Amino acid sequence: MEILNRKARHEYNLLHKYEAGLVLKGTEVKSLRLGQANMSDAWCLFEHGELYLKNLHINEYEHASMFQHEAKGTRKLLLHKSELKKLMRRVEEKGLTIVPYRIYFSERGHAKCEIWLAQGKKEYDKRDTIKERDVRRDIDRSLA
Numbered sequence: 001m002e003i004l005n006r007k008a009r010h011e012y013n014l015l016h017k018y019e020a021g022l023v024l025k026g027t028e029v030k031s032l033r034l035g036q037a038n039m040s041d042a043w044c045l046f047e048h049g050e051l052y053l054k055n056l057h058i059n060e061y062e063h064a065s066m067f068q069h070e071a072k073g074t075r076k077l078l079l080h081k082s083e084l085k086k087l088m089r090r091v092e093e094k095g096l097t098i099v100p101y102r103i104y105f106s107e108r109g110h111a112k113c114e115i116w117l118a119q120g121k122k123e124y125d126k127r128d129t130i131k132e133r134d135v136r137r138d139i140d141r142s143l144a
Contacts, residue, residue: 002104003032005039010126012099012118018087020051021078022103022111027061028075032103032111044077044098044115046088051077053100053113077113090117 008014024032031037036059045052053075079087090096102114121129 001033001035002102003035003037003039005042005099005101007040008099008101008116008118010121010129012097012116012120013125014099014101014116014118015096016117017101018079018083018115018117020113020115022053022113023076023078024111027067028058029111030061031058033105037103039100039103042100044100046091049084049088051079051084051087051098053077056100056103077115087117095119 038057042056043054045054055072056075057072087098091098096117096119099116099118100113101116104112104114106112
């Protein structure tokens with residue numbers, strides 16, 4: 001099961017991909033395995049040299065007793081120290097941002113978050129993207 005941030009490709013030019021581990025509680029993992037999460041409002045933030053995923057909504061696990069997780073909590077992202085330094089430098093210098101794009105489970109069963117170093121699109125860039133998508137869709141329809 002994977003959870004996608006569908007707005008990311010529309011809002012940003014995605015430049016470079018990173019794979020980060022997620023620090024989660026047991027009920028969060030079970031809810032993610034069921035696909036009960038929403039990434040549309042999620043964003044990344046550096047605090048004290050560490051990268052955190054903010055505003056990721058993971059529904060509460062129905063079958064849990066009293067030990068539930070916070071639905072919209074802050075979750076730590078795990079990256080190598082060299083990758084963190086490189087990302088921090090790029091974000092501070094160039095005015096780029098870090099966008100969470102996808103959450104999935106690796107072959108070993110670990111929750112991973114695909115994050116992208118991205119640059120925000122202007123309004124006219126978004127219109128161009130929509131126009132290209134419509135043209136491509138019309139071509140595919142006429143060929144089929």
